[in-house]
Amino acid sequence: SYVLTQPPSVSVGPGQTARISCGGNNIGSKSVHWYQQKPGQAPVMVVYDDHYRPSGIPERISGSNSGNTATLTISRVEAGDEAEYYCQVWDSGSDHYVFGTGTKVSVL
Amino acid sequence: EVVVVESGGGLVQPGGSLRLSCAASGLTFNEYLMHWVRQVPGKGLVWVSRIFGDGTGAIYEDSVKGRFTISRDNTRNTVFLQMNALRAEDTALYYCVASREYYYMDVWGKGTTVTVSS
Numbered sequence: 048s049y050v051l052t053q054p055p056s057v058s059v060g061p062g063q064t065a066r067i068s069c070g071g072n073n074i075g076s077k078s079v080h081w082y083q084q085k086p087g088q089a090p091v092m093v094v095y096d097d098h099y100r101p102s103g104i105p106e107r108i109s110g111s112n113s114g115n116t117a118t119l120t121i122s123r124v125e126a127g128d129e130a131e132y133y134c135q136v137w138d139s140g141s142d143h144y145v146f147g148t149g150t151k152v153s154v155l
Numbered sequence: 156e157v158v159v160v161e162s163g164g165g166l167v168q169p170g171g172s173l174r175l176s177c178a179a180s181g182l183t184f185n186e187y188l189m190h191w192v193r194q195v196p197g198k199g200l201v202w203v204s205r206i207f208g209d210g211t212g213a214i215y216e217d218s219v220k221g222r223f224t225i226s227r228d229n230t231r232n233t234v235f236l237q238m239n240a241l242r243a244e245d246t247a248l249y250y251c252v253a254s255r256e257y258y259y260m261d262v263w264g265k266g267t268t269v270t271v272s273s
Contacts, residue, residue: 048217080259082200089250089263090200096259133200137258142214144190144202144260 049138051147069117069134077136079117085130157181157262164267175236177251188254189234193247241271
């Protein structure tokens with residue numbers, strides 16, 4: 048089955064840029080989606096199809112995908128960005144949906 | 156605004172059964188795929204099952220295949236997850252998710268908790 052690997056944690060100072068990686072075999076050939084989950088809350092989609100933002104998601108949040116790594120970038124990080132972030136793809140071989148291992152973003 | 160609300164969680168003994176429900180509003184229900192995703196407290200998200208808008212296309216994560224059944228009633232804007240032969244490792248918060256598109260998950264409910272324990 049397809050595996051997505053994320054770093055367990057990323058720490059960044061306010062106003063700085065956080066980059067969260069999502070590694071998978073030839074992930075650049077797939078569409079990657081990202082979800083933000085704050086403590087005690089349900090996940091919210093923040094990026095779909097590699098780099099599109101749903102309505103209401105700030106432009107500070109962006110995505111890219113190439114080769115074996117997809118990246119979620121949060122610019123000008125704020126305290127409210129503290130959350131767990133998950134990447135997700137659809138695996139055509141199994142018709143299953145796969146989530147990454149999750150990355151906790153901490154704002155120093 | 157699209158809203159999904161789960162219900163039906165609770166405490167059940169190993170080997171027992173439980174049926175989760177998810178009521179959706181603010182959408183043309185039969186145009187949405189519906190998923191169940193679960194999360195053990197403190198752990199990551201795990202996709203469980205999906206069903207197409209017309210009730211076809213049911214598919215399951217390997218550990219629940221043969222034990223869980225997803226279905227929907229488009230007249231009641233509701234999707235169900237029938238869970239049989241429950242195990243301790245099925246203990247989790249179960250989210251219902253509505254999706255306009257095949258590949259990602261748009262709108263999440265707040266979840267319902269399932270605890271499998273004697």
